[in-house]
Amino acid sequence: MPKKDQKNPSGSISPDSDTKPKLSFKERLEAFKNLPRFFKMIWETSRSMTLGNVLLRIIKAAIPVVMLWVGKLIIDEIIFQIDNPAHDFSMIWIYLAMEFGLAIISDLINRGITLLDGQLGDLFSNKTSVKLIHHAASLDLHQFEDSEFYDKLERARRQTTSRTVLMSQVLTQVQDIITIAFFAVGIIAFKPILIVILIIAIIPSFLGETHFSEASYSLTRSWTPQRRELDYLRFIGASDQTAKEVKIFGLAGFISDRFKRLADQYYEANRKLAIKRAFWGSLLAIIGTGAYYGAYVFIAMDTVEGKISVGQLTFLAGSFLQMRNMLQSIMNRFSQIAESALYLQDLFDFFEIKPDIRQADSGLPIPNPIKRGFTFENVGFQYRGSENWSLRHLSFHLDVGEKLALVGENGAGKTTLVKLLARLYEPTEGRILLDGHDLRDYKLDELRKNVSIIFQDYMKFQLEARENIAVGDIEGIENQEHIETSAGKSLADTVIEKLPGKYQQMLGKRFLGGVELSGGEWQKIALARAYMGNAQLMILDEPTSALDARAENEVFIRFAELMQGKTAVLISHRFSTVRMADRILFLENGQLLELGSHEELMELDGKYAGLFKLQAKGYV
Numbered sequence: 001m002p003k004k005d006q007k008n009p010s011g012s013i014s015p016d017s018d019t020k021p022k023l024s025f026k027e028r029l030e031a032f033k034n035l036p037r038f039f040k041m042i043w044e045t046s047r048s049m050t051l052g053n054v055l056l057r058i059i060k061a062a063i064p065v066v067m068l069w070v071g072k073l074i075i076d077e078i079i080f081q082i083d084n085p086a087h088d089f090s091m092i093w094i095y096l097a098m099e100f101g102l103a104i105i106s107d108l109i110n111r112g113i114t115l116l117d118g119q120l121g122d123l124f125s126n127k128t129s130v131k132l133i134h135h136a137a138s139l140d141l142h143q144f145e146d147s148e149f150y151d152k153l154e155r156a157r158r159q160t161t162s163r164t165v166l167m168s169q170v171l172t173q174v175q176d177i178i179t180i181a182f183f184a185v186g187i188i189a190f191k192p193i194l195i196v197i198l199i200i201a202i203i204p205s206f207l208g209e210t211h212f213s214e215a216s217y218s219l220t221r222s223w224t225p226q227r228r229e230l231d232y233l234r235f236i237g238a239s240d241q242t243a244k245e246v247k248i249f250g251l252a253g254f255i256s257d258r259f260k261r262l263a264d265q266y267y268e269a270n271r272k273l274a275i276k277r278a279f280w281g282s283l284l285a286i287i288g289t290g291a292y293y294g295a296y297v298f299i300a301m302d303t304v305e306g307k308i309s310v311g312q313l314t315f316l317a318g319s320f321l322q323m324r325n326m327l328q329s330i331m332n333r334f335s336q337i338a339e340s341a342l343y344l345q346d347l348f349d350f351f352e353i354k355p356d357i358r359q360a361d362s363g364l365p366i367p368n369p370i371k372r373g374f375t376f377e378n379v380g381f382q383y384r385g386s387e388n389w390s391l392r393h394l395s396f397h398l399d400v401g402e403k404l405a406l407v408g409e410n411g412a413g414k415t416t417l418v419k420l421l422a423r424l425y426e427p428t429e430g431r432i433l434l435d436g437h438d439l440r441d442y443k444l445d446e447l448r449k450n451v452s453i454i455f456q457d458y459m460k461f462q463l464e465a466r467e468n469i470a471v472g473d474i475e476g477i478e479n480q481e482h483i484e485t486s487a488g489k490s491l492a493d494t495v496i497e498k499l500p501g502k503y504q505q506m507l508g509k510r511f512l513g514g515v516e517l518s519g520g521e522w523q524k525i526a527l528a529r530a531y532m533g534n535a536q537l538m539i540l541d542e543p544t545s546a547l548d549a550r551a552e553n554e555v556f557i558r559f560a561e562l563m564q565g566k567t568a569v570l571i572s573h574r575f576s577t578v579r580m581a582d583r584i585l586f587l588e589n590g591q592l593l594e595l596g597s598h599e600e601l602m603e604l605d606g607k608y609a610g611l612f613k614l615q616a617k618g619y620v
């Protein structure tokens with residue numbers, strides 16, 4: 001069942017709190033299991049860059065502790081030379097040169113890492129987006145009609161670009177852990193107690209961070225439907241497609257009020273959490289700072305008592321401070337990584353969604369030519385989540401070479417019927433046969449190639465004119481001659497001739513230099529798609545509703561000529577068009593009411609004849 005936004009009694013929209021209950025620590029840890037898969041994807045994106053990145057980070061990990069150690073040597077040497085009457089500077093120069101060299105190497109490595117992170121991130125994001133497009137295309141139409149699915153899609157889409165940060169987070173984490181291990185060795189060698197103090201200092205703030213990132217993830221996730229609605233409101237409030245109606249109906253206030261109400265609620269929920277997080281974060285950080293100065297007292301006393309040198313004091317104090325900062329960021333990053341890994345789950349979840357309508361493993365090839373045609377056997381269809389039958393008890397045969405017109409009132413089930421023919425949906429009951437075999441037994445991709453549908457709500461792609469036609473058979477996109485022939489057949493050629501860029505003209509106003517077409521002009525372009533492919537069954541769903549009477553007549557005369565011997569289904573509300581068909585199927589409430597040629601149905605004097613006469617008089 002599509003999940004509706006929940007409304008509380010006061011009418012305000014509340015987050016979908018049951019989408020995901022609060023996550024336990026265990027669940028958060030479990031999210032880490034996504035990391036290997038994530039890194040596998042990164043590795044597959046570019047092996048050399050991943051390897052280079054890791055190597056640079058390993059080198060980088062050792063640099064801070066080496067620098068600090070050289071710093072210790074410099075100070076001890078200086079103090080030694082102060083007491084040495086000869087003032088031998090040679091070792092000091094060497095140590096300083098080493099420190100300088102290390103600083104330069106560190107800087108270069110940093111830049112290398114940033115560069116590789118950026119490049120890998122971009123490549124990863126591109127690759128995931130491509131995968132997302134392909135996966136979304138493999139899913140069923142009914143999945144797109146489910147609001148929960150949309151939420152998943154939305155979350156996944158966000159992940160394709162934002163998850164690249166996760167990669168550098170994890171790698172930096174590993175790098176910092178190695179550095180800390182180096183520091184720890186140094187500290188343990190001189191003053192093991194410091195490590196204990198350090199851990200005590202860090203734990204509270206780690207727990208705090210973990211708690212708040214968990215809360216933040218739950219909040220973001222539970223608000224997905226509302227954020228989607230916010231995006232939608234932003235879109236309808238400011239887009240080329242809606243601008244006309246927003247102006248004419250004066251909808252700006254309505255849309256912005258609705259946006260504001262929802263955005264304020266989200267802001268409020270976020271704000272509370274952000275304030276709490278800031279408060280507790282600062283408090284817990286004070287504990288860490290206190291521990292640092294506590295440790296300082298220990299080392300200072302040891303130095304004064306002569307147990308360690310001044311150089312060791314700077315080394316230990318420096319190590320402790322850097323370790324503390326690093327541990328703090330490791331802990332914080334740990335919860336960020338856990339959070340990111342949870343979001344990653346959304347991406348993987350989306351990739352896990354499988355279509356119901358799949359190609360049979362050893363699917364039959366579509367017969368060429370089709371010999372007997374399509375047979376509906378007691379077909380019934382219900383959309384998911386709907387109680388009503390959009391089609392019921394439908395039995396008829398569509399012969400090869402036949403031109404069948406589907407007529408019926410709005411919502412009678414005409415479009416649904418043709419969607420079933422292309423297996424965009426499966427019948428809920430009964431079956432559809434092609435040359436005696438169930439449609440499900442055929443290869444799905446071949447079926448789709450052989451059943452071409454131009455929908456009434458066809459897509460106006462903001463692409464070039466030639467591309468808008470080529471989408472009918474995208475493999476033919478480079479075949480300009482074929483594109484032009486198809487345009488000629490649908491009368492789109494006359495439209496394109498008038499465009500400044502001709503076939504290369506960008507259509508729609510979204511991109512630079514684009515030209516908008518009239519409804520009828522768009523329809524002629526869309527109609528040309530039907531002539532691009534080599535489908536054996538051609539379906540036109542109200543393809544001429546926006547054409548003027550003369551153009552419509554011409555389109556149909558051509559269509560009839562061009563479809564000689566081919567099977568075609570035509571949906572139209574204009575009976576002057578419909579009568580050209582060999583047979584007419586009259587649907588009412590999803591059921592077959594009348595079926596026969598124009599003459600037969602007129603003779604029957606039923607619903608069809610009644611409506612035909614009404615239209616002839618000019619009433620409908």
Ligand SMILES: Nc1ncnc2c1ncn2[C@@H]1O[C@H](COP(=O)(O)OP(=O)(O)OP(=O)(O)O)[C@@H](O)[C@H]1O
Nearest residue numbers: 145383386390408409410411412413414415416417
């Ligand atoms: N995606 C969908 N989900 C749920 N119900 C749907 C969906 N699409 C259509 N319906 C319902 O199925 C019924 C048949 O719709 P269909 O689009 O097939 O009618 P139609 O005869 O093509 O209508 P029209 O002449 O208005 O184009 C309608 O009652 C409609 O509300």
